[in-house]
Amino acid sequence: MASQSRMRLKVTLLTFAALVCLVLVGAAGIASSKSAASEQSHGVVTPDGLKWGPFIGPSQMALVSGDPSQVGPFVVRVKSPTGTVIPAHWHPTDENLTVLEGKFAIGMGDAFDAGKLTVMERGDFIEMPAKMHHFAKAVTDTVVQLHGIGPFAVTFVNPADDPRAKQ
Numbered sequence: 001m002a003s004q005s006r007m008r009l010k011v012t013l014l015t016f017a018a019l020v021c022l023v024l025v026g027a028a029g030i031a032s033s034k035s036a037a038s039e040q041s042h043g044v045v046t047p048d049g050l051k052w053g054p055f056i057g058p059s060q061m062a063l064v065s066g067d068p069s070q071v072g073p074f075v076v077r078v079k080s081p082t083g084t085v086i087p088a089h090w091h092p093t094d095e096n097l098t099v100l101e102g103k104f105a106i107g108m109g110d111a112f113d114a115g116k117l118t119v120m121e122r123g124d125f126i127e128m129p130a131k132m133h134h135f136a137k138a139v140t141d142t143v144v145q146l147h148g149i150g151p152f153a154v155t156f157v158n159p160a161d162d163p164r165a166k167q
Contacts, residue, residue: 050077056154057163058084059138064145068152075147080104080138087112087161088135089154095128095146102142108134110157133157 045064055061059080066074077100080086088111097106099120106126107116112135119139120126128134146152156162 052079056086059086066150068150070150072150073147074150074152075145076152077143077145079143080141082138082140084138085112086136087163088133088157089161090131090133090157091128091148091155092153093130093150094148095130095132095152096125096148097128098125098145098147099123100143100145103139104142104144105137105139106134107136108132111135112137112161 050062050064052060052062055078059078062077062079064075064077066072068074068076088109097104099122101122103119103121105117105119107113107118109116110133114137117137159165
C-alpha cells in the first residue's frame with residue numbers, strides 16, 4: 001500500500017513538473033515572439049528624418065507613424081508659421097495633440113473667436129473627442145504632434161473657410 005502511495009505521488013509530481021515545463025516553454029515562446037515582433041517594428045524617427053508636405057494653408061504635415069487615412073493608429077506632426085489661423089473644424093475620430101515647439105492656441109466653437117483661445121506651450125497636451133468643433137492659431141512658429149486612430153480627416157464647419165479650396 002505504501003509503495004502504491006509513493007508511486008501515485010511520483011506520478012503526480014512528474015505530471016506537475018511536466019505541466020510547469022510546458023508553461024515555462026510556452027511563456028518563453030510568447031516572450032520571444034513578442035521580442036521578435038518588437039525588433040521587427042522598431043524604428044527611431046528623428047526630426048531631421050521627417051518629410052514635410054502641404055497640409056492646410058501655410059501649415060505643413062509630416063508622417064511619423066501609421067497611415068492617418070486608414071483604420072488604425074497614426075502619428076503626424078504639423079508645422080505652422082506664426083499667425084497661422086486654422087478655422088473651425090472637426091474630425092470623425094478623437095484627436096490628441098501635444099505641442100512640441102512654440103506656442104499654439106486652441107478654442108472650441110463653430111467659428112474662430114480669438115477671445116476663446118487657450119494658449120498651449122511646449123509639452124502641453126489636449127484630447128478632443130470626435131466631432132468636437134474647434135479652431136486654432138499658431139501664436140509663434142509651432143510644431144504640434146497629433147495622434148489617434150484613423151481614418152483622420154478635417155471637415156470645416158463652414159466649407160467656405162476651408163483654406164485647401166483656396167490653395
